[in-house]
Amino acid sequence: xxxxxxxxxxxxxxxxxxxxxxxxxxxxxxxxxxxxxxxxxxxxxxxxxxxxxxxxxxxxxxxxxxxxxxxxxxxxxxxxxxxxxxxxxxxxxxxxxxxx
Numbered sequence: 749x750x751x752x753x754x755x756x757x758x759x760x761x762x763x764x765x766x767x768x769x770x771x772x773x774x775x776x777x778x779x780x781x782x783x784x785x786x787x788x789x790x791x792x793x794x795x796x797x798x799x800x801x802x803x804x805x806x807x808x809x810x811x812x813x814x815x816x817x818x819x820x821x822x823x824x825x826x827x828x829x830x831x832x833x834x835x836x837x838x839x840x841x842x843x844x845x846x847x848x
Contacts, residue, residue, distance in 0.1 A: 756787035757811055759824045763832035767791050772809045773800035784811050788835050793823050796838050 752811065755762045764787035770780030786794075797819050807813055814820050832835070 757784045758786050758790040759827050776804045789827050
């Protein structure tokens with residue numbers, strides 16, 4: 749496995765397990781659109797901050813938009829300081845919990 753396969757495209761950490769994130773949620777037509785390889789903490793954080801509808805409505809459907817989102821910027825600054833194997837506990841925001 750080379751470094752690009754275990755590097756998070758959002759926070760830039762290496763040596764992490766990555767998952768595929770559909771930048772445009774599949775339920776909104778993103779099945780065949782670009783994806784990003786994200787570490788588990790970054791992927792979880794996105795879905796704990798926003799519903800799929802909010803990601804689309806707010807235009808957070810590119811890697812750049814994710815990295816520039818204020819809530820994600822704060823998380824990225826923090827997660828970069830943690831060891832690669834760390835998967836922090838997290839809770840869905842009230843925003844997401846109330847919108848199912």
